[in-house]
Amino acid sequence: MLRIGSRTQLTRSLLRLGLARSFATCSYHLQTTARIDPNAPSQPFGIDKTIEHNTRSETNRLAKTGKRFWNSSGVFFNSKTKNYEIQLDGKTLRTPLGFPLALPESKQQLAYLVAHEWTNLPNISVKSSALPLTELASRAIDLDRKDQVAEAEREKAENVIAVEDLKVGMLRYLDTDTCLIFAGKKDCDGKLRVKQEEIYPPLIKECEEFFTTFGRKNQILEESEEITLRSLDCEKDGLRGNTQDHKTQELVLRWLDELDIFELVALEKTVLTTKSFLCGVSLLRSNVSDPARMQSVFQVNKDTSDAFWYKTVQEIIELGNLETIMQTGEWGEVEDTHDVEQRHWLRSLASAALVSH
Structure with a gap:
């Protein structure tokens, strides 16, 4: 059973919660002026007060x-x-x-x-x-x-929030994506790093291939160009920030333009829950049901349906919440905390999957 809970490692907490909202926000605004109106009033991503x-x-x-x-x-x-x-x-x-x-x-x-x-x-x-x-x-x-x-x-x-601002807000999470941050080798007695190195690289490689193929098919990238996602290694990088290059940001924004409003909302829900843009992309690629859109938008790097990239909701939860799963597996759950968060993650991602279907 997957175990969900709060994070206790200070370094990763700062990177994933603090820097994801401050450092990445500042750096991204400096690099995507073509998509952002500097005179427009700022709106906090993910906060909707219409209720x-x-x-x-x-x-x-x-x-x-x-x-x-x-x-x-x-x-x-x-x-x-x-x-x-x-x-x-x-x-x-x-x-x-x-x-x-x-x-x-x-x-x-x-x-x-x-x-x-x-x-x-x-x-x-x-x-x-x-x-x-x-x-x-x-x-x-x-x-x-x-x-x-x-x-x-x-x-x-x-x-x-305006739809254009929503896209930019989600993209900021790619800078300090949960699945692009590798823990120190001593965290959780070294077990966390071992598991990260098992499940994160295949996801990163797949997303690099996916966005590279999308860029080439849409004449955004030359045949000789490819997307390489920048990651952060807490073992050697400490608390430095992580920012994707300008070409990657513009290409991913171009891909976001292909999504309909329901897919965007499903992506937003997944990104906010997992603090991972890559998890959000995986959820959409695994659940959109329109065959034509699957081939032109979500599985552009796959030739046949048998080869489609697919992750279950539980697998995406593991990718997004691996640290807590490892911690509670080692030291146990706190009643009325971890079990509640576990249900919240499952409800949020299952709902996003159904909306995108």
């Missing part, structure tokens, strides 16, 4: 009251819009910004799963976090339609 306003929507009502206020839920296919609408007591749900919670025809499975969430919420006090699929689907709709908010309610949409 805090008073727009009349069911998601806001649940967040404020914490009580069940409906009898039944279901899915209605709107033949005019070709969307699946999730309904409570016959009325279409609304997102935090007040848009109909309506999913495209290709997301039929997700629509029924969202309805299932509302059907099975208990009558006791609940939080909106008990609806992870609803949260991700609503975020995708609000991100995609924030510019359509009525002028009188424009202020409510200002707390929703």
